[in-house]
Structures are given as structure tokens and as C-alpha cells.
Amino acid sequence: MNMATEKPTGTVFVVDDDEPVRDALSMLMESASLAVRSFESAKAFLDSYPADEPGCLILDIRMPGMNGFELRDELLSRNALLPIIFITGHGDVPMAVDAMKHGAIDFIQKPFRDEDLLDRVHQALARNEKERLEAQAQGEVTARFETLTPREREVMSLVVQGNANKVIAQDLGVSQRTVEIHRARVMEKMGARSIAQLVQLAGIIDK
């Protein structure tokens, strides 16, 4: 397995109403040195999951009470980033396709090969880590952006669109010198060392 060398971070959350399947899945995760926690229902999981804990979710589509789809929607509404791997029984392929359309990272049919599932788990954990870093970066950049005055935001917007100081000064009806001062403040507050970098930061905010 190619990804086994990188030590993945995060916990694998297993949600399945079938106790033996849950137990076996936990053991499989453990055998791959992954941290795992298992829950017998969507509700039990939601009750104990703090929305910022890194990891991924292995979820049986078909469960009594809240089913896999409903759990996914609930997670979305809580803004939780957990990638979901749906595991499905035999007749559930159309359901699984639907799951993919609605943002599941993957689905896998029971019974599965350990490599297949573990590959997907590693992908999901890697994706979660990446998304987490991005979100963190976005948070920081947004916080910086919020320190700009309304006029500085206008200037920044016009700068990243590629406008020259002269054009900006005309647009805003101020002197070119004033634009230069705003521009320097923007660069400083945003922590950008070049226009290219500022454009990049603006892109993060827009996400």
C-alpha cells in the first residue's frame, strides 16, 4: 500500500448498527495502526462528535433511525468537514451512486477487500487534513482582510483586478498619491510581499 508510509492523522469514525460488522471494522482499522471509534447509530455519533475533530467517517447507508444520508446532511449543516466513505450492501448501488453525487468521498460494497477499504480511508484522512489546513488558512486571511477599512478594501479589490494606480485614482476620485498610501497599507495588513501574493490571498477569501 503506497500511502501506508505516511502516518495519517485523525480518527476513523465507524457508524454501523450491526455490532459484529462494527467490531470487525474497528479491528481492521486498528490492524492498520489507525485510531478508531465506533458508534451504533448516527445519533450516538452526533452526540459525541465535536465538529472540529480531524478524521473520516465510515458509514453504513442503511440504518434504522437516522440513515447515512441524513447524517451526512446533518454534518454539512454543522459545517463539519469529515469525508464520508459509505459502505453498502448488495442491492444498494443506486443509493451509493446517489451518495457520490451528494458528496460522499467514496462507496464500497460489503464484503470488501481490506486494501480497498484502507486505501479509501487513507485518501479520506489525507483529504480531511488538506481541507482542514485550507480552512485554517482561509480563517487567517479572512481575519486579516477584516482589519481593512472600507476604502482599503475597495483599493485591494481594484488592485487584484490588475488596475494601475492611475486608473484606481480616477475610479475613486482621489489622488494617485492617496491610492499609493492605501495600497501600501493593504499590503502591510494582508501580509503580502507582492501583488501576485495579494491576488492569491484574495482568491482564498473568495472561496
Added chain:
Amino acid sequence: MFTNDDSSPDQHGEAGFQALLDAAVDAIVVIDCRGHIETFNRSAEKLFGYSAEEIRGSNVSMLMPQPYRREHDGYLARYLETGEARIIGIGREASGQRKDGTVFPMELSVGEFRDSKTVRFVGIVRDITERKETERLIRQQQERLEHVMRLGTLGEMAAGIAHEINQPLTAISTYAQAARRLIDSGLMEDDRLLEVLEKTGAQAERAGAIIRRIRNLARKRPAQRERHDIARVVDEALRLAEVDARLHDVNLSGTAEPDLPPAWVDAVQIQQVVLNLVRNAMETTPPSTSIMVETLCRSEEEVIIRVCDDGPGLDEDLISEIFNPFFTTKTHGTGMGLSISRSIVTSHGGRLEAKNRPDGGATFSVILPTAMNEHEHGN
């Protein structure tokens, strides 16, 4: 009766009596108090293959197969002594044996007549081979129909059953793969390995139990009634129905009163009825509602299996029709489920009733006689 003839009482009476006997469609046999044959009419000759001449004076028990042949003298003696009748004045189905040794089913009624000295018995025998054969064919057709319906039910449940077997298979394969990994990496302790092997075995058992239940229901077999704990019979059916309940997201629960009296039933047939009622309920009940199956006992004589749902209930105008063959409200229904269920329950001497619940939903009640008087149902 012929002795009242004025012209020639004795002679004419005797001949007239013989003519009457010989004209009878049924076989008529008269015996004395020790069981010896005195009169054997023409129909009796035809039916049993003996001539009146050759059989006169023989013990009537030779017209019966074992074990009745052996026991008949005893019956006769006991009746004469105690007046305790087995057949006399009752009439019943029995077996006869012809001269060539063949055995046939017959309807037998016995009367007695006395003069001052002694008592005689007259037996009237009708061959019911044909009637029995017709009954057997009807029963066979019925059993075939029931079997086809059971297979149909299982077919409809196939997706759920596949899912249900897939669960233990998934657990087994995952346990095995996890164990192999742990062994490879030297992390598997002996105790843990033993535990995993036990769990794996238990999952194989679980899959086996599902298959056993299905095979039991799918098997083609003649109806066979035995003394059964009805709560267990119902429980088996519910375990199969659970498969569907999960697919329909219906909460299926079963309760049984403790110490129910046993019932004299064909377990598979009763399971078929319960499965049919529960699946009907599931199709009309909206998701996330409940179906309750209660097994209880109202008196020593009756056990009741009650299937209650939270669905829309039955259309009051149609309640009288739902048990009719081919009546259905489903788009894919055959309309045979309830009809067959009722005929199964009726053949057990019970009743199948449908009612709306006061607080919504429908209740179907299977009312079965208990096995308190099982000798009446047996044989």
C-alpha cells in the same frame, strides 16, 4: 317390519328382507354378540371379495386390517360388559381389508338390535376411496398453492435476505483480514486470536441460521401438524420478517405472554400466515412507524397471534372482501395472501379476523385452538 305382512309372514318376510339387503348400495354385515358374521349382503360380497357363503360364521375382524383386527374382539367384549361404545351409534371413518389383502378407507356406522336371548350388531359400510382421493387431491393442490405463495414471498424478500446474509459475511471477511494483518505485524496475542476465531464462528452460525429459516420455508413438504410452542413459531417468522422491516425502516417488535399453552399446528404454515400479515402491514405502514406482534392466550382453549400496525387502517367497506381470493389493493399483489392465510387458519380449526384499531391502524388476529384436546385433532 316385514313380519307384519299378513299373507305369509315368515316366508315372504325372509325373502323380502334378503331382497332389501341385496338391493342396498352399501355393504351390510350382521354379526352376533361374539363377532361372528351372520348376514353378508351382495354389496358386501362385491366390496370385500368374499361370498356370503364362505364368510358366514367367520369373525368380522377378518374384514379389518391390523391393528383393528387384533383389537376388535376386545372392543366387542368391553361394549357388552360396560356399554362403552367406540363406534356404535356414532359412525366414523375406518379401514377395511379385502380378501386380496388390499386396504381401503370406509365410512362405517353400526347399530345394535336385541331379542329376548341375544344382541346382534349391524354394520353398514361405504367405500369412500374416491372421496378420500378427491380430498387428497384438493389438499395437495392447496399445499402446492401455499408452497408457491411461500416461494413468492421469499422472492419478494430476496433483496433483504441478501443484505441480511451479507452482514455476517462482511464481519467474517473483515475479522479474517484484520487478524491476518495483526499476525503479520506481530501484534496478535493468542488470547485475542482465540476471541476473533470465536467471533468469526458465531458470524458463520448467524448466516447459517438465516439460510436455515429460508430453506425451511422454501421446502416443498406435506403439511404436518405437531405440538408446538406457538410463541417460538411466531418468533421464527418474525426473525425472517425483520429482514424486510429493516428495508422498510419499520420498527417490528414481538411480545409473547409467558407459559402459553401449546398448539397443534403445522409450524411452517403458521409462519407463512404471520409473515404474510406482517409484510402486508409493512406495505401499508409509513416509514419509522411500528408493527407489534403479540402472542397471547384468552382462555385455555385459544391462543391468539395479533398483528397490529400504525398504518391507515382498513377501508371499512372492504373489510368483508379482503379475504376473498384475488382481492388486492396493491399494484403488484396477487390477492392470494390473505385468502390462503385464512384457509390455513381455518384448516387448523381456527379463525382469522381483521379489525381497525380505535386509535388508527389495523389489527389481524389469528385465533388457534390449543393442543389441550389434541387427540381430537390428531390422526
